[in-house]
Amino acid sequence: MISRIDLRGAAFPEGGIDRDLLPRAELDVEAALEKVRPICDDVRHRGTAALIDYAHRFDGVTIERVRVPAAALESALAGIDRAVRAALEESIRRARLVHRDQRRTDHTTQVVPGGTVTERWVPVERVGLYVPGGRSVYPSSVVMNVVPAQEAGVGSMAVASPPQAEFGGLPHPTILAACALLDVDEVYAAGGAQAVAMFAYGTEECRPVAMVTGPGNIWVAAAKRLLKGRIGIDAEAGPTEIAILADATADPVHVAADLISQAEHDPLAASVLVTDSEELAAAVEKELEVQVGATKHVEDRIRPALSGRQSGIVLVDGLEQGLAVVDAYAAEHLEVQTEDAAAVAARVRNAGAVFVGAFAPVSLGDYAAGSNHVLPTGGCACHSSGLSVQSFLRGIHVVDYSREALAEIAGHVVTLAEAEDLPAHGAAVKARFDWKVPPSK
Numbered sequence: 001m002i003s004r005i006d007l008r009g010a011a012f013p014e015g016g017i018d019r020d021l022l023p024r025a026e027l028d029v030e031a032a033l034e035k036v037r038p039i040c041d042d043v044r045h046r047g048t049a050a051l052i053d054y055a056h057r058f059d060g061v062t063i064e065r066v067r068v069p070a071a072a073l074e075s076a077l078a079g080i081d082r083a084v085r086a087a088l089e090e091s092i093r094r095a096r097l098v099h100r101d102q103r104r105t106d107h108t109t110q111v112v113p114g115g116t117v118t119e120r121w122v123p124v125e126r127v128g129l130y131v132p133g134g135r136s137v138y139p140s141s142v143v144m145n146v147v148p149a150q151e152a153g154v155g156s157m158a159v160a161s162p163p164q165a166e167f168g169g170l171p172h173p174t175i176l177a178a179c180a181l182l183d184v185d186e187v188y189a190a191g192g193a194q195a196v197a198m199f200a201y202g203t204e205e206c207r208p209v210a211m212v213t214g215p216g217n218i219w220v221a222a223a224k225r226l227l228k229g230r231i232g233i234d235a236e237a238g239p240t241e242i243a244i245l246a247d248a249t250a251d252p253v254h255v256a257a258d259l260i261s262q263a264e265h266d267p268l269a270a271s272v273l274v275t276d277s278e279e280l281a282a283a284v285e286k287e288l289e290v291q292v293g294a295t296k297h298v299e300d301r302i303r304p305a306l307s308g309r310q311s312g313i314v315l316v317d318g319l320e321q322g323l324a325v326v327d328a329y330a331a332e333h334l335e336v337q338t339e340d341a342a343a344v345a346a347r348v349r350n351a352g353a354v355f356v357g358a359f360a361p362v363s364l365g366d367y368a369a370g371s372n373h374v375l376p377t378g379g380c381a382c383h384s385s386g387l388s389v390q391s392f393l394r395g396i397h398v399v400d401y402s403r404e405a406l407a408e409i410a411g412h413v414v415t416l417a418e419a420e421d422l423p424a425h426g427a428a429v430k431a432r433f434d435w436k437v438p439p440s441k
Contacts, residue, residue, distance in 0.1 A: 001288055001303065002259075002271070003312045004281070007325065017328040019379060025218075025268050025310040029236055029378060032222035036193035040223055043197035048204045054194045055163050059134075063169035066198075067205045068176065068187040076176035087368070088139060088178055094370035095147040102389035103151060112409075114402035121393045124232070126156040126207065128199030130214030131175055133162035133191055135266065135301065138215075140367050142178035144374045144387060145214050150182070152392035158206060159184055160198065162191025192216070193223035200227040213387055215240070215374050218268065234391050235376035235384035241270035241310070242362055243331035243351075245322050245344070250275075250337040251358060252283035256291050258335060258361050259284070259306070264297045267304035271311045274325050281313045323347055330381040333362040350382040407433065 005021070042050045051066050104121040111117060129145035132138050142159065149157050159179055161171035170176065171189055179187050188206060190198050202208030211232035212224060221238030224231075242262040244255055259271035275281055292302055305311060316322045319338065326334055330350035338344050341357040348354055352375030353365055365371045374387035385391075410429045417425035 001292065002285065002306045003309075004315065005312050006315045007321065008315050008317050012321075012324060017324055019328050022314065022325065022329050023270060023272050023310050023312040024378075025239065025270065025308065029218060029221050029225055029238060032218050033226055036219055036222045036226060039193045040197035040200070040226060043194050043203070044201040047202075051190050051194055051198060051203065054192070055169065055189065058192060058194075059163050059165065061163045061165045061169040063163055063189060065205065066188050066190055066203070068170055068189055070185060072170055073176050073180045073185060073187065076173040077180035080174065080177040084139075084174060085177070085181070088143065088181055091140060091143050091368045092147060092182065094368055095143055095372070096151065098370040099148045099151045099372070099389050102148070104390070104393055104395075112405050115405035115409075116400050118398040118400070120396045120398055122396055123153040123155070124211045124392050124394065125154075126209045126211075127154050127158075127392065128196075128209040128212040128231075129157055129159045130195060130199075130212060130216050130220060131159055131161040131171070132214075132216050132220075133164060133171055133175065134217075135297075137172040137174050139172075139174045139178035140373065141215060142175055142182065142184075144372050146179075146182045146184055148372065148387055148389045149213075149392050152389045154392050156186075156207075157184060158186040158188060158199070158209065160188040160190045160195040162195075163189035193219045193226075196220060196223035196227060196231075200231045211392070213374060213391060217266065221377070234374060234387050236378060236380050237332075237374055238377045239268040239270065239310075240265045240333075241272070241331055241377055242333045242335065243272045243274060243326050243329050244335040244337060245326050246273060246275045246277070246280060246335075246337040247319065247322075247339060248277040248280055249339045250277075250280055252280060252287045253291075254358055254361070255280070255284050255337060256287035258363075259288065259311075260291055260295060260302060261361070261363055262333070263302045263305035263311070264295070265301065265305075267301050267308065268310065269301070269305040270308075271306055272329065272331070273313045274316060274322050274329075275313070276316050276318050276322060278315060281315060284313065319344065326351070327382075330376075330379045332375045332377045332381065333365070335360070335362060352376050352381045352386050403432070 108118040131141045163169045199209045199212045213234040215237035218238045221236040224233045263271050327350045332352040334351035335355045336345040345354045345356045366373045372387045376384040414426035
């Protein structure tokens with residue numbers, strides 16, 4: 001069901017492990033770019049009409065408008081199961097605890113007497129928050145998008161989620177209820193690349209945004225890459241992935257269950273075990289057969305995901321090589337199930353989120369750890385972070401110098417301007433001193 005890659009005895013170059021040796025999906029974001037380009041261009045030019053057409057083509061629904069009526073949000077909240085509401089409220093509470101502590105404060109540095117630089121933290125004015133739909137319903141992604149934006153002080157936010165035929169062309173009612181719980185009243189029945197384009201370009205119903213965040217399928221990730229620059233993005237959060245770094249002390253039942261938990265998202269989901277224990281690898285393979293046979297979504301998601309080239313068991317010589325492999329892989333979710341797991345986890349450099357020990361499964365982070373589950377995928381964790389309050393803030397430097405403070409440094413500024421053959425830069429300083437610049441100290 002799941003392939004093996006044996007790296008034992010391999011000599012790795014000083015620069016690290018070749019990422020091409022590790023499991024990756026055949027269809028990547030780069031390959032999807034040209035498929036989403038015409039969709040995004042169509043939305044740019046036809047607006048709401050294009051979104052309505054794509055709802056029919058991709059989601060099998062006929063809709064007359066894209067914005068969800070306020071009455072539908074109110075109805076969804078009134079009709080939500082009490083247990084689900086309680087779970088969402090606790091998820092929101094824990095997420096607020098964590099994200100509130102991420103708030104930044106302005107800081108002023110006195111560089112010289114009369115000369116200061118202040119870093120102001122200013123929230124993005126308007127954001128578009130994407131919540132996946134289709135195979136599964138993700139009210140938890142509403143929480144993970146909205147809470148950090150609210151804690152950052154974003155003034156205007158809109159949520160998009162795919163229309164569902166089962167619910168008359170509206171997003172899933174549990175998603176709508178989560179929006180209502182969080183006081184988000186601007187919600188759109190739009191999914192995929194077309195939703196990202198709606199946010200980027202704006203339509204008759206939706207004003208354009210400055211930034212788009214949230215997880216999605218490979219088409220959403222490709223649209224975010226395509227439109228980056230016109231909009232800011234959090235990261236390319238495409239098909240989900242888990243890597244587990246484990247040794248002989250790990251429980252194969254736990255490891256198999258966690259691999260399956262990510263595989264049930266999508267046939268493109270990646271589940272990777274990195275271990276130096278051949279005995280654990282064999283036990284996990286047996287346990288996968290047992291557990292997969294007893295779960296849901298086997299043929300349409302789990303089995304294709306586990307058997308795909310993006311998943312596998314990677315055998316390594318020891319912990320050091322295992323750490324090198326997981327750092328090269330840069331997983332969205334990384335579990336560390338080893339002896340002294342906390343110490344091992346502290347050495348990880350590349351991961352969207354790290355889950356330490358046997359009792360911190362990824363599922364906990366998906367819903368109620370307080371952490372954020374909108375995380376970079378496809379190896380992007382080597383340069384990008386998960387969604388946080390910081391994602392929605394911009395640092396602005398405010399420079400305030402007196403005449404005396406400028407005079408003190410003016411000579412150096414003029415010298416550097418002339419060294420770069422930009423004499424007008426120096427002249428802009430000289431003009432403030434009747435072209436007589438005192439020598440710098």
